[in-house]
Amino acid sequence: RGQGVRECLDHVGPENLMPALFTITGTTSALASEVTVEIHNRVHPLNQIVVNIGDAASKKSQMDEIFNELAFELVEEKWRIVEEEKKWRMEAKRDRNAKKQKDRPRFPLRVQTLNTTVANLAERLEDIDGKRAISFTPEIDIPLTKWGRNGTNEFSTMLRLAYDGSTYEREAKSLEAANVHIRSLQWTVIMCGQPESLYKLMSDLTNGLLSRTAIAKMHDNTYDFYKVDLPFTDDEKRRIHEVAHLIGLMRGKMVLPLLEEKSIKWSDNLCKHASKDGNDVLARCRLRDNVIAYRMTVCLMLFKVAERLINEHGYEGAEKALVENPDITAELIVDEQTPAMLKVYQNIADYIVDMEMLFFGDKIKAKYEDKNCRVLGDERKYRTNNDTIYECLPNIFSKDQLAQQCKMNTGEDPAESKVRSMLRNWRNQGLIKENGGMYQKKKYS
Structure with missing residues (x-):
């Protein structure tokens, strides 16, 4: 003090x-x-x-x-x-029309x-x-x-x-x-x-x-x-x-x-x-x-x-x-x-x-302790609506099946760009792999 x-x-x-x-x-x-x-x-x-x-x-x-x-x-x-x-400011306002x-x-x-x-x-x-x-x-x-x-x-x-x-x-x-x-x-x-x-x-x-x-x-x-x-x-x-x-x-x-x-x-x-x-x-x-x-x-x-x-x-x-x-x-x-x-x-x-x-x-x-929290590797991730769609799909699914599942979950036909984006994100995250036009899920905990 x-x-x-x-x-x-x-x-x-x-x-x-x-x-x-x-x-x-x-x-x-x-x-x-x-x-x-x-x-x-x-x-x-x-x-x-x-x-x-x-x-x-x-x-x-x-x-x-x-x-x-x-x-x-x-x-x-x-x-x-x-x-x-x-x-x-007053001077600048007064001279705002000046040449210089x-x-x-x-x-x-x-x-x-x-x-x-x-x-x-x-x-x-x-x-x-x-x-x-x-x-x-x-x-x-x-x-x-x-x-x-x-x-x-x-x-x-x-x-x-x-x-x-x-x-x-x-x-x-x-x-x-x-x-x-x-x-x-x-x-x-x-x-x-x-x-x-x-x-x-x-x-x-x-x-x-x-x-x-x-x-x-x-x-x-x-x-x-x-x-x-x-x-x-x-x-x-x-x-x-x-x-x-x-x-x-x-x-x-x-x-x-x-x-x-x-x-x-x-x-x-x-x-x-x-x-x-x-x-x-x-x-x-x-x-x-x-x-x-x-x-x-x-x-x-x-x-x-x-x-x-x-x-x-x-x-x-x-x-x-x-x-x-x-x-x-x-x-x-x-x-x-x-x-x-x-x-x-x-x-x-x-x-x-x-x-x-x-x-x-x-x-x-x-x-x-969030029950909607899962761990992928060492990184903590939080669930979104797309996680629910992913879980409802069969282990091997097509793009059309994904679109149908999106409609069932949201009540609306998904845009083509949204379906492609979901597939791209899942692929980048290591959740799926493509095989002859079909997509195979990878299990996670």
Whole structure:
């Protein structure tokens, strides 16, 4: 609980420590835009995907307040750039009939709204010139309703690429359409919402988004007595703003051998526990959770480094030290691998996997145990209507028999192209082989 963390956690009280902690670390990952960490012999960005889940009136708005104070400088910069862009748009509209049009300048907004199109968001993220952007939304429904099913799929893809800091590219033929080429997508996303919205966001449990997401649950305050919810005091805001500014000046690759050892041990122990119990769901859920917790713990360590610099040099002296010595953060953070901080890592990692099991354990288990699920070789496949048609056919059948069976199952004469497509797919899957104009089925389990 370094300076800045203390004020934020005290603000929400003990019942919502984890959602607040996740919001703190997510926001910090954007502030520390030039900080990376070596995890299991690979250099990682601090990018995070955080989702705070709670019922209506569960005080999710407190997460907004934490974000706004920690990201105070980024938010102020955002509104300044927004005004600049408004001014440019007015001038461009006024001069739209001029012979010589001004080129559109870049507007590097590091705080990005999710109430926009996917194409516009991609262009905005390209404009930030390698810095780390952040999106905070009080409602998951904003991107879900704005983009629809297809847009949400692309949103999921962008989130997964951002978590890994991977390349993101978007090509279009039209000169007016978005053409985006980002070498390394640096973007953190924090979302709040209700459980129903979470399930819509995570409608596909196998695409890797869930394993890259840290979910926190808001306290159930249904039967709580009325409690006064006080805003941050001016002194609390000052202390938060000080460390947030200093974290924004930090840079370098963090190498933390004790935290590395702790992370490997945690992951191995959980894997052994899941193996002992035959718990396939737990074994799957724990993947990447050690890395997410690792990144979050590093963010908390940055607060401790900032507090130490303030205590030793004063606020202005700390600012000067960070500017003049780019390596100072990597040097000082090694000392923050205390037993207490390593215990914090374990608590965060345990909590992340617990929340995945709470919200999605039964759903993942149901997929494993689905009676309509069969295994072909090593690959898990799910049954479709064509499987029923296949099973109803004799071991040796003709194309006409297949057409008749399709009509019996659907009530309509199938198109010739559909019959040919079914035969081609079955042949490619190794389910049938052709023999003199007839087709012979291969048994499967």
